[in-house]
Amino acid sequence: MDTSVSNEDFLATVAEKSHGAALRGDYEHADAQYVVQQNWAEYSEAEHDLWRRLYQRQMALLPGRACDEFIDALHKMDAAAGIPEFEKTSAELFATTGWKIVAVPGLIPELTFFEHLANRRFPVTVWLRKPEEFNYIVEPDVFHDFFGHVPMLFNPVFADYMQRYGQGGLKAMKLGGLDQLARLYWYTVEFGLINTPQGMRIYGAGILSSGGEVEYCLTPGTTSRHIHLQIERCLNTLYKIDTYQETYFVIQNFQELFDGTAPDFAPYYERLKSAEPFPANALLPQETELLP
Numbered sequence: 001m002d003t004s005v006s007n008e009d010f011l012a013t014v015a016e017k018s019h020g021a022a023l024r025g026d027y028e029h030a031d032a033q034y035v036v037q038q039n040w041a042e043y044s045e046a047e048h049d050l051w052r053r054l055y056q057r058q059m060a061l062l063p064g065r066a067c068d069e070f071i072d073a074l075h076k077m078d079a080a081a082g083i084p085e086f087e088k089t090s091a092e093l094f095a096t097t098g099w100k101i102v103a104v105p106g107l108i109p110e111l112t113f114f115e116h117l118a119n120r121r122f123p124v125t126v127w128l129r130k131p132e133e134f135n136y137i138v139e140p141d142v143f144h145d146f147f148g149h150v151p152m153l154f155n156p157v158f159a160d161y162m163q164r165y166g167q168g169g170l171k172a173m174k175l176g177g178l179d180q181l182a183r184l185y186w187y188t189v190e191f192g193l194i195n196t197p198q199g200m201r202i203y204g205a206g207i208l209s210s211g212g213e214v215e216y217c218l219t220p221g222t223t224s225r226h227i228h229l230q231i232e233r234c235l236n237t238l239y240k241i242d243t244y245q246e247t248y249f250v251i252q253n254f255q256e257l258f259d260g261t262a263p264d265f266a267p268y269y270e271r272l273k274s275a276e277p278f279p280a281n282a283l284l285p286q287e288t289e290l291l292p
């Protein structure tokens with residue numbers, strides 16, 4: 001089955017995804033894996049200043065809310081002074097968990113995205129949002145990708161999980177399980193929470209790089225649910241794209257995430273393809289809500 005999307009079709013979907021806005025990245029100079037040069041010298045002082053303001057906003061919120069693995073890695077990454085040079089951090093990351101950063105113009109085809117992850121390469125968008133997108137952005141920009149995702153790749157177990165996810169994506173494309181697998185990515189890599197002896201903490205990049213959701217997701221008494229992650233249930237749970245999450249899935253540790261996703265998903269995809277997915281705010285009979 002031809003799972004690769006032609007370049008034109010893909011660019012059309014990305015343009016449509018960004019609500020018709022002109023493609024924000026320079027796809028013309030990308031190679032076959034959609035890799036481009038970061039061209040770090042071309043960032044303006046205004047962009048470095050916007051990065052610093054985004055960074056400072058997050059660091060006023062994240063201590064005590066982000067997991068230690070994130071905070072410890074971020075401190076070592078020296079990314080506060082302005083938009084970082086990918087190659088510097090990529091070398092440190094490679095020495096730590098064997099991952100590399102590759103610069104990309106923006107969203108890339110799923111097949112290419114999975115191939116990068118399966119080879120321990122994390123695609124980081126090169127452009128930075130506009131000042132008016134300070135609180136919310138539709139597509140991942142360099143702040144979301146670099147600040148939100150890269151620190152967690154310094155954790156060995158999470159780094160292995162991300163590679164397994166990439167391999168699983170290539171497999172899911174062949175088995176028709178893409179929609180289910182995308183939910184797992186959304187509820188772990190983007191919006192995942194982890195229980196620690198000090199309390200519930202954030203590891204999902206979509207929260208770590210956001211303004212309001214950092215506080216919201218750990219605030220008791222909201223209408224959002226906090227449920228212990230059960231893999232097949234997560235694969236079958238719809239998610240919200242442009243609001244705070246109605247459900248947060250919580251793990252006890254990263255090893256649980258790695259082990260829980262090790263089994264063959266083919267039977268899950270088989271069962272789920274005829275199942276009605278749960279709504280984002282579902283609470284199933286045997287589930288109890290955890291308190292943030």
Ligand SMILES: C[C@H](O)[C@H](O)[C@H]1CNc2nc(N)[nH]c(=O)c2N1
Nearest residue numbers: 104106107108109110113123182
């Ligand atoms: C495959 C995955 O579910 C998701 O849709 C992919 C598509 N392409 C992407 N491309 C980039 N650069 N970054 C991403 O996070 C993704 N996500």
Ligand SMILES: N[C@@H](Cc1ccccc1)C(=O)O
Nearest residue numbers: 164165168261262263264265
């Ligand atoms: N074990 C999954 C692949 C996978 C690994 C890790 C995370 C997500 C998916 C499969 O067999 O399809």
Ligand SMILES: [Fe+2]
Nearest residue numbers: 140190205206
């Ligand atoms: Fe992301």
